[in-house]
Amino acid sequence: MSARVLLDPTAERSAATRPRARRPATLDGATIGLLDIRKARGDVFLDRLAELLTARGFRVERFAKPTFTKPAPIDLRREISRTCDVVIEALAD
Amino acid sequence: MTDAALPVPDGLVAVVKQECATCRTIAPVLVDLATRPDAPPLTVYTQDDPMFPPGVAGVVDDTALETSFALDLDTVPTLLRVEAGRECDRIVGWRRDRWEDFTGVDNLGPDLPDYSPGCGSRTQEPAIAQARAVAQIVPQLRSRRVELGAEEDELDALFDRGWSDGLPLVPPTPERVARMLTGTDRAPNDIVAVVPPDLVECTVEKVAVNAVMAGCLPEYLPVVLTAVEAACTDTFNMHGLLATTWFAGPVVVVHGPIARAIGMNSGVNALGQGHRANATIGRALQLVVRNVGGGRPGEVDRATLGQPGKYTFCFAEDEIASPWEPMHVERGLSPGSSAVTLFAGEGPRGVLDQLSRTPESLTRTFAACLRTTTHPKIAFVFDAMLVISPEHARVYREAGWSKQRFRDELDALLMLDGAEMVRGASGIMEGMPEAFATVPLPKFRDGGLLIAHAGGRAGLFSAIIGGWASGAGGSEPITREVIL
Numbered sequence: 001m002s003a004r005v006l007l008d009p010t011a012e013r014s015a016a017t018r019p020r021a022r023r024p025a026t027l028d029g030a031t032i033g034l035l036d037i038r039k040a041r042g043d044v045f046l047d048r049l050a051e052l053l054t055a056r057g058f059r060v061e062r063f064a065k066p067t068f069t070k071p072a073p074i075d076l077r078r079e080i081s082r083t084c085d086v087v088i089e090a091l092a093d
Numbered sequence: 094m095t096d097a098a099l100p101v102p103d104g105l106v107a108v109v110k111q112e113c114a115t116c117r118t119i120a121p122v123l124v125d126l127a128t129r130p131d132a133p134p135l136t137v138y139t140q141d142d143p144m145f146p147p148g149v150a151g152v153v154d155d156t157a158l159e160t161s162f163a164l165d166l167d168t169v170p171t172l173l174r175v176e177a178g179r180e181c182d183r184i185v186g187w188r189r190d191r192w193e194d195f196t197g198v199d200n201l202g203p204d205l206p207d208y209s210p211g212c213g214s215r216t217q218e219p220a221i222a223q224a225r226a227v228a229q230i231v232p233q234l235r236s237r238r239v240e241l242g243a244e245e246d247e248l249d250a251l252f253d254r255g256w257s258d259g260l261p262l263v264p265p266t267p268e269r270v271a272r273m274l275t276g277t278d279r280a281p282n283d284i285v286a287v288v289p290p291d292l293v294e295c296t297v298e299k300v301a302v303n304a305v306m307a308g309c310l311p312e313y314l315p316v317v318l319t320a321v322e323a324a325c326t327d328t329f330n331m332h333g334l335l336a337t338t339w340f341a342g343p344v345v346v347v348h349g350p351i352a353r354a355i356g357m358n359s360g361v362n363a364l365g366q367g368h369r370a371n372a373t374i375g376r377a378l379q380l381v382v383r384n385v386g387g388g389r390p391g392e393v394d395r396a397t398l399g400q401p402g403k404y405t406f407c408f409a410e411d412e413i414a415s416p417w418e419p420m421h422v423e424r425g426l427s428p429g430s431s432a433v434t435l436f437a438g439e440g441p442r443g444v445l446d447q448l449s450r451t452p453e454s455l456t457r458t459f460a461a462c463l464r465t466t467t468h469p470k471i472a473f474v475f476d477a478m479l480v481i482s483p484e485h486a487r488v489y490r491e492a493g494w495s496k497q498r499f500r501d502e503l504d505a506l507l508m509l510d511g512a513e514m515v516r517g518a519s520g521i522m523e524g525m526p527e528a529f530a531t532v533p534l535p536k537f538r539d540g541g542l543l544i545a546h547a548g549g550r551a552g553l554f555s556a557i558i559g560g561w562a563s564g565a566g567g568s569e570p571i572t573r574e575v576i577l
Binding site: 004005006007008009010011012013066067069070071 | 234236237238239240241247250251256264265266267270288291293295298299302303306327330332333336337380384385386387562565566567
């Protein structure tokens, strides 16, 4: 075999572009999830967002990752997608 | 041996090579057996010289060793009895009485010595055995073949495809990867780990491809495989370690007999450059994370500054000269086992103490320096590793301090006054929350300080490798046995 044939060292995944979820045309009546990733002071930011959203008549659901250092557990992601129409994930650092 | 019929005729089969003194000695016996009417039919195969042994008609040329491999030979001469394509029995070397029993022919080689041991079959020569193994592995490789363009430079092509950590790579040809795979008994398609951040199942073959690129030798592969397995556990949390803005990356410490067997450096410049095993094992792990896991700087790797140890950071513990039990034994493995410890570490920093001659004084130096890791006013959150050099370790050996005694004394010195640690103390806003103002604070959590022994014989210097967020919310050091 030629020295100019190499073995691919990667996971051989074609560009993993997944289509985004369709954006809602309106937020009327939407339930908005607020996801705290557990970075310091993210909760301060989200508390204020919750205040503002609630004042505008939105239903707000709060969620938090167990730790910012690891991806959100699958169950948490599923729960958010089941109970919310949109989600806001906040990072404050 | 398989159930398939052997590729040799029935009767007696002898395999010889001219280079073997015993084969030359018994050449007259083979001539005798080939020509005596009372002897069973004999076929002679020769591994090197097709004209050997002279005087025997119909010698079969096995210089390609196909028949010798099929017969799974260790030794020449080997004499087999074959019936209906099946081997009934074999003897090796020369012993007159056994040859006479085996062939049913009396008075063989009356002028020969009674006994002469054989030589190694050519199939056992390392280069030949490896070439054979490589030829068998290449067709099993499943990785996508990447053909380089006619005008492409072989080394630049690897940079262009995004496979490099910034330094040149060894091109992973199928032959090189197959040779790498001779370093393990594991099948190429065995799954080693699920590699973050893309959470991709990684085979032994993919680890081998990246180990080739890193510059590893086949005998390093078991260590690389163990390091990849350990890194890709939830406990070690390679994902978070990659993603963090902090400096840390995986530090690989190799323990036990395998470190010496593969020529790892635990002595002069142990944490530095210049040793192939140290340099390439740590690099191979990083390349697996980059290429298989998809973890690249500026993408999921968000390090603010990073550090040069993220190219490679791997060293061996010097267990022979250490006054203390090695790290893997302290962490629960048996003495004499081979293991790797993965630690989420920054670059090393030096600790100088050229004047302490008592363990009490030297321990205070270590405590004073360890206190400053991450920040002098942060406790309990980040781990650290202390690499004690031989000249510093000698102070403890001569005083008769055990490792546990050293740990106990160090822990006491690292129990810090909360009032000095809280936010605002010493005019520094950074620090522990106010709630800790009235309690003593241990600098490290229980198990948060690892201790290794390594380094050159001269120099009253040791090293501290600062860690990263510890425990379940960050990374837990992990020690795993290397299975050969």
